[in-house]
Amino acid sequence: MAKPKVSLGELEERYQHEDRGVGQERNDFLLPQILDFVHQKKWMNLQPEYQRRQVWDNKKKSQFIESLLMNLPIPPVFLFEPEYSRYEVMDGQQRLSAIVSFYSNRFKLTGLEYWPDLNGFSYLDLPQMIQRGLDRRRLSAVILQSTSHEKNDDELRRIVFERLNTGGQKLNAQELRNCIYSSEFSKLLVELAGYESFNDLLGMPRYTDNIIKGQISQKLAENIFFKRMIDCELVLRFFAFRKKSNIKGSIKSMLDRCMVTHLATDGDLLSELASDFRSRVGLAKDLFGGDAFKLKDFDKDQDKVSPPFYDAIIIACDRQFSNKDQLIRKGAELKLELEKALADEETYELIVGRANTAEAIKKRLDLVEKIFIGVL
Incomplete structure (x- = not known):
C-alpha cells in the first residue's frame, strides 16, 4: 500500500468534514406536479446557466413518453437546492423538458414502436383514460443540498454535474466548460453567440x-x-x-x-x-x-x-x-x-x-x- 502524504488521522478528519457537506433527499413526483412546479416558477429552473442545450428531437421525446405510458423504469433526475425550495436541474433536463413540452401540446408523438397507434397524438388528443393513466406516472428526484456553510455552492455544482455526465450522451468540451466555469463571462459567450451578424456568417x-x-x-x-x-x-x-x-x-x-x-x-x-x-x-x-x-x-x-x-x-x-x-x-x-x-x-x-x-x-x-x- 502506498504511504499517504498525510496522516491517517488527517484523512479521517477530512472525511468527517466532507461527509457532512452534502445532504440528499429523495422524492417522487406525479407528472402533472412537475408541470405545475415549472409553470409556477416555484420549483425549478429547467435550464440553469451551466446546463447544455436541448439535444432531444421529437422522436427521442416521444420514446420517453412511450416509456412512461408503459410504466418502464426511469432513472431519477438530480436537482440542486441552492436556496430553500428553489431547485436547479443538474441531470434530467431532457426528460423534464419532454414532459413539460408534451403536456403543453408542443409536439405530437412520433416514431413509437410499442404504441405506434399513438403516433400523431398530442397530450390533448389522447383518450381520457390514457391521459389519466399518464397523470398517475411518477418521476423520482434526488435533491442535493450543500449543508456546510464553508462549502462553495458553485464548486459543488461543478463536481456533481461533471460526475453525473460521464455517461449517456457525452458532453463535448464546451458543454462541460460552460458548466465547470459558470460565470458572467460564460453568459456573455452565450449572448454573443446570438449576435445577428455572427449567426449570418x-x-x-x-x-x-x-x-x-x-x-x-x-x-x-x-x-x-x-x-x-x-x-x-x-x-x-x-x-x-x-x-x-x-x-x-x-x-x-x-x-x-x-x-x-x-x-x-x-x-x-x-x-x-x-x-x-x-x-x-x-x-x-x-x-x-x-x-x-x-x-x-x-x-x-x-x-x-x-x-x-x-x-x-x-x-x-x-x-x-x-x-x-x-x-x-x-x-x-x-x-x-x-x-x-x-x-x-x-x-x-x-x-x-x-x-x-x-x-x-x-x-x-x-x-x-x-x-x-x-x-x-
Missing part, C-alpha cells in the same frame, strides 16, 4: 428570430452550431487567441485558461469585451461578405465554416482594427491576396488547421495578419 438561424419567449424553434434547436454550443466555443476562441501569451499548450488548455482568467470579469470590462467581439465580426463581414469564415471543402466540393480559418480572420481583424477604414477601402485587393495565399497547397494546409499545435496556430494567425498588413 456561420450560416445558422438567428437567435433573435428563433427564440421567442424562451421557446427555441426546432430549426435552431437542431442546428449543429447551436445544439452542441459550437457557436459559443467559436466566440471563446476569439478571446482566447487574441492574447498572444495565451497561445501555448493544447487548444483545450488555451480555452480553459481563458475561462478561468475571466471567472471574475464583470461590469464595464464585460461590456468592452462584447463591443470588441461585435465590431471585429462587423469588420470581417464588411471585408469578406457572408463567406468571411468559409473555406472550400474539396472533399465535399462545397464551402463551409472552418474554425481555424475563422480564428485567422477574426484575429487579423482584431489586430489590425485600428486600420479598419483603410482595409475596407482595399477590400477587393485583400480578398484577392487571400485567395492567392489559399491557392498555395502548403499555405492552405496551414490555414485550414491540419495541425492544431500552439506553434501552428501562431503561424496561421501571423500569416493572415501579414496579408492584411501587406495591402495597407
Whole structure:
C-alpha cells in the first residue's frame, strides 16, 4: 500500500468534514406536479446557466413518453437546492423538458414502436383514460443540498454535474466548460453567440428570430452550431487567441485558461469585451461578405465554416482594427491576396488547421495578419 502524504488521522478528519457537506433527499413526483412546479416558477429552473442545450428531437421525446405510458423504469433526475425550495436541474433536463413540452401540446408523438397507434397524438388528443393513466406516472428526484456553510455552492455544482455526465450522451468540451466555469463571462459567450451578424456568417438561424419567449424553434434547436454550443466555443476562441501569451499548450488548455482568467470579469470590462467581439465580426463581414469564415471543402466540393480559418480572420481583424477604414477601402485587393495565399497547397494546409499545435496556430494567425498588413 502506498504511504499517504498525510496522516491517517488527517484523512479521517477530512472525511468527517466532507461527509457532512452534502445532504440528499429523495422524492417522487406525479407528472402533472412537475408541470405545475415549472409553470409556477416555484420549483425549478429547467435550464440553469451551466446546463447544455436541448439535444432531444421529437422522436427521442416521444420514446420517453412511450416509456412512461408503459410504466418502464426511469432513472431519477438530480436537482440542486441552492436556496430553500428553489431547485436547479443538474441531470434530467431532457426528460423534464419532454414532459413539460408534451403536456403543453408542443409536439405530437412520433416514431413509437410499442404504441405506434399513438403516433400523431398530442397530450390533448389522447383518450381520457390514457391521459389519466399518464397523470398517475411518477418521476423520482434526488435533491442535493450543500449543508456546510464553508462549502462553495458553485464548486459543488461543478463536481456533481461533471460526475453525473460521464455517461449517456457525452458532453463535448464546451458543454462541460460552460458548466465547470459558470460565470458572467460564460453568459456573455452565450449572448454573443446570438449576435445577428455572427449567426449570418456561420450560416445558422438567428437567435433573435428563433427564440421567442424562451421557446427555441426546432430549426435552431437542431442546428449543429447551436445544439452542441459550437457557436459559443467559436466566440471563446476569439478571446482566447487574441492574447498572444495565451497561445501555448493544447487548444483545450488555451480555452480553459481563458475561462478561468475571466471567472471574475464583470461590469464595464464585460461590456468592452462584447463591443470588441461585435465590431471585429462587423469588420470581417464588411471585408469578406457572408463567406468571411468559409473555406472550400474539396472533399465535399462545397464551402463551409472552418474554425481555424475563422480564428485567422477574426484575429487579423482584431489586430489590425485600428486600420479598419483603410482595409475596407482595399477590400477587393485583400480578398484577392487571400485567395492567392489559399491557392498555395502548403499555405492552405496551414490555414485550414491540419495541425492544431500552439506553434501552428501562431503561424496561421501571423500569416493572415501579414496579408492584411501587406495591402495597407
